[in-house]
Amino acid sequence: MTARGVALVVDDSRVNRLVLVRHLAGLGLEAMEAENGAEALELLRATPSAFDLVLLDVLMPELDGYETLAAMKADDGLRHVPVLVVSGVEELDSVVRCIELGATDYLTKPINPRILEARIGASLAAKHLRDLELEYLEQQRLLTETIERQKTELSRFLSPQVARLISSPEGEQMLAGHRRQITVAFCDLRGFTSFAEQADPEELLGVLGEYHRMIGDAIVEHGGTLEHFAGDGVMVFFNDPVPQDDHVERAVRMAITMRERFAVLSDAWHKRGYELGFGVGIAVGYATLGRIGFEGRYDYGAIGNVVILASRLSSQAGPNQILLSQRAIAMVEGMVEVESVGELTLKGMSRPVAASNVVGVH
Amino acid sequence: MTVRYERDEPVSEPETPILDETVLADLGASVNDDRSFVVELIEAFLSDGAQQVTAIDAAHAAGDAEALVRPAHTLKSSSATVGAMRLSATARDLEMRGRSGALPDDTAARVERLHADWNASSEALRTWVSGGER
Secondary structure, eight states: OOSSSEEEEEEOOOHHHHHHHHHHHTTTTEEEESSHHHHHHHHHOOOGGHHHSEESSSSSSSSHHHHHHHHHHHHHHTTTOEEEEEETTOHHHHHHHHHHHHEEEEEESSSSSSHHHHHHHHHHHHHHHHHHHHHHHHHHHHHHHHHHHHHHHHHHHHHHHHHHHHTTTTHHHHHHOOEEEEEEEEEEEEEHHHHHHSSSHHHHHHHHHHHHHHHHHHHHHHHHHEEEEEEEEEEESSSSSOOOHHHHHHHHHHHHHHHHHHHHHHHHHHTTTTEEEEEEEEEEEEEEEEEETTTTTEEEEEEEEHHHHHHHHHHOOOTEEEEEEEEHHHHTTEEEEEEEEEEEETTTTTEEEEEEEEEOOO | OOOOTTTOSSSSTTTTSSOHHHHHHHHHHHHHHHHHHHHHHHHHHHHHHHHHHHHHHHHHHOOOOOHHHHHHHHEEEEEETTTTTHHHHHHHHHHHHHTTSSOTTTTTHHHHHHHHHHHHHHHHHHHHHHTOOO
């Protein structure tokens, strides 16, 4: 038979302990014994979860009942273990003091088995509820911890915005697909293909690493959602999954930041004999956003003409050019200084497209 | 019951029995008439009680009121558990004296009384154990 619980009997009198242990056994409780408060605390602290109940005498050597009770209540691990104070009938003052110190209930000597049973039943029920609550809180904590860890891990692979989206309540709906106006920025390097042919693989990875770090920082600073990296090409969009009223402006400012920082990097590369330029294409329009891919490998992606347009503009951009589509220019008019590059014939586009290079921001 | 107010006998009235066998009977009944448990308890009492009497003697000899409290308290409670009611009353009286912080002159007589009660209770308990009374 499994015991209903484990009680710790704390009393300096062996006679009293024998009686209590015997009664507890009759009630289906296992009992451990301590001769004084110090011994009791040692046992309790060694395995706090092992005890469901403490029967505590008041007058004891070493550490008396009051001190023991106070120490238990000051200990996070023991605070919730119910304590029944066992005392003589004529010591009601001490009982009051014990209740004030946090004792659950009291029993008077000589022990009446019926009263003992009733008090123990009530204490164990309370303890059981408390244990369930603690267990639930622990599960909750583990779950939260797991989710947080997954978010951290995810954010290493995905944009922080996408990582947050996945673990948010509206995540499923957003991932399933939705349409929204976004600003897309495509960035890539001019002269990367010939550089890749000449450079050692280590050198190539080193240069790409510096470039990606610079790009990554600028994306985060401006709140962009990184869709993907592909070699030197990077696609970033704005206004999704987090809505941003100033999405075009953010994209432009991000591109300018990148262009400035790229200049510092390219100076250093130039000294090592590498000639690399940086170009950006930015377009605004409606896209379908959500989970794209197949079971086993999904990305959070955007599909639509706006993506193609930004990509084509990026291909057309000369070194250090940031090309804006007509619509993007209209949306940041007055904020950005631009120079027209005329109408461009873009691959896959039936009509020529007007575009402008960003000179700076006002 | 007539309550007498003799100066020397404020607590442990002669009417208080040396051994209240109904206590032992109740104790037995509460453990499904397991007589061996009651016997075990009496033996524990006889061995530990002797130590408490010794501790009370030592505290009294040293005039240490505080040191008297705990053994007297324990003896009071454990003797009541096995039905040694007169011993329990005398032990209680000594506990109270200890708690008051000073030991009055007649404490020696009280300690002597404790010894008498202890001897009589031990005797009665041993008789109960060997007599197989229930």
